[in-house]
Amino acid sequence: MPELEFPPTRVAGRGRDWYRGDCHVHSVHSDGELTPEQLAAGARAAGLDFLATTEHNTSEAHGAWARHVGDDLLVILGEEVTTRTGHWLALGTRPGQVVDWRYGLRDERVGRHLDEVHRAGGLCVAAHPHAPYASGTFMYPYQGFDVVEVWNGLWSSDVPWNADNEAALAEWGRSLAADIHRGRWRPAMGNSDTHLAGQIGFPHTVVLAEELSAEAVLAGIRSGRSWIAESAAVxxxxxxxxxxxxxxxxxxxxxxxxxxxxxxxxxxxxxxxxxxxxxxxxxxxxxxxxxxxxxxxxxxxxxxxxxxxxxxxxxxxxxxxxxxxxxxx
Missing domain, CATH: 2.60.40 (Immunoglobulin-like)
Incomplete structure (x- = not known):
């Protein structure tokens, strides 16, 4: 069996700047309809500098991206962890790392898996907290998570904003003052949750990073040095x-x-x-x-x-x- 080739963790020659990226993307390696090659082309067409591969409960796509990146696109390894009582994104995982998803709120197991991702240097994102389907609604407390996905593009039929996003933003906004007062606030981010053609980058997160690398981009997201854009036109x-x-x-x-x-x-x-x-x-x-x-x-x-x-x-x-x-x- 040939050794897998993983995408590089840094794009050379790209220093401190604002970078646009989509950190919630699915391909044919889980339940998406596009290949990594098609997603890479879509990311470039949408004006993105980076994306994260976040297949459901698998790292199968980690080795499928190396041939589709160049000096203009960074791919961050990750996973969408689809538990029984909410989904979350593990961003910046190790090549081939799979985070367990077979639990729910009452099992009191999510904390150990957040720690697992943090030990790998990764970032944990509460995904689409008000998604309108079974298991998609986020029931865990935000404690232990680094970021909240307040804007998710998947369930908006015509435009990447709907009542579920409005609810997620309001929930995050209500807790912001208290969290800042306590000295630990969680930044917001936005992603497309791409499954189909034409979705990638709508919306996406714009991050101030010291360079175009997985470590620097995740550091920018973690610190809240970011804003969310409907598209690259904004x-x-x-x-x-x-x-x-x-x-x-x-x-x-x-x-x-x-x-x-x-x-x-x-x-x-x-x-x-x-x-x-x-x-x-x-x-x-x-x-x-x-x-x-x-x-x-x-x-x-x-x-x-x-x-x-x-x-x-x-x-x-x-x-x-x-x-x-x-x-x-």
């Missing part, structure tokens, strides 16, 4: 400053008693709305011009909230982009 920049200090998404701004000046630059959302969210909910919103491009500024004091995050929506309320928070202190 661009977002979000920073806060106070005096000579500034911070970006997932970072901490030491503002002291000074108010934070927040600026958002958006492209690709015609006549959309930029909403600023704090621990008090949506605190301010501004409309974008018909061109879909614009800059929005706002001021907030640290006494008003411990964080600020951004949602960009289309005129009909559909999500176009959302960010992880900037922490205010």
């Amino acid at each position: 661009e977002l920049s979000f920073r806060a400053s106070a005096g000579d200090r500034s911070a970006g998404i997932g970072e901490r701004l030491e503002a002291g008693d000074a108010p934070a000046e927040v600026r958002v630059d958006v492209r690709g959302v015609p006549s959309g709305t930029v909403g600023f969210h704090t621990e008090r909910g949506r605190a301010h919103h501004v409309s974008l011009p018909a061109s879909g491009s614009g800059a929005v500024e706002w001021r907030i004091g640290t006494a008003d909230s411990a964080f600020v995050r951004v949602e960009v929506r289309h005129p009909d309320g559909r999500m176009a982009a959302l960010s992880n928070p900037i922490i205010l202190a």
Whole structure:
């Protein structure tokens, strides 16, 4: 039997930058309809820099990707762990590693498998928490998980946003202030959950990473230095400053008693709305011009909230982009 060749863990020559990627993708190696070759082509067409192979309960596809990557696409090894009471993504697993899925909430076994992934240097993501089918609804507490998938594209028939995503975002948003206060908050991410042609990258996560490598991308996701895009047509920049200090998404701004000046630059959302969210909910919103491009500024004091995050929506309320928070202190 020939030795399997696994994809490289780093793309050479790609330094610190914002990288676009989809970390929930299925192929013919589980219940998807596309081959790895077709998925790689789809990822490139969607403007992605990386993807994660996350077949259901198997590592069979790990050795199928090496021939389809080059100097423009990183493939991160992983698995979708489909337990009886919720699914989760194990990202950054070892080549050939399979994480057990044969348990449910009452078995009290999920923690040991989260630890298994963490020991391998990987990331654990609560997947599609409000998926509308048996076993898909996430019943575990988020404790022990690193990230929450608040935006999943699979179950939206025409656009990658629906009521299940709205519920997942609201649940994550409600706990954010308390988690930040405790010093341990879980970033949000978005993925396509691709099974069919034309799904990959809708939506995806945009990550600030030190290089285009599995380790650096996962570190960026883990720290919350990321935002979620409906597609590559949407661009977002979000920073806060106070005096000579500034911070970006997932970072901490030491503002002291000074108010934070927040600026958002958006492209690709015609006549959309930029909403600023704090621990008090949506605190301010501004409309974008018909061109879909614009800059929005706002001021907030640290006494008003411990964080600020951004949602960009289309005129009909559909999500176009959302960010992880900037922490205010």
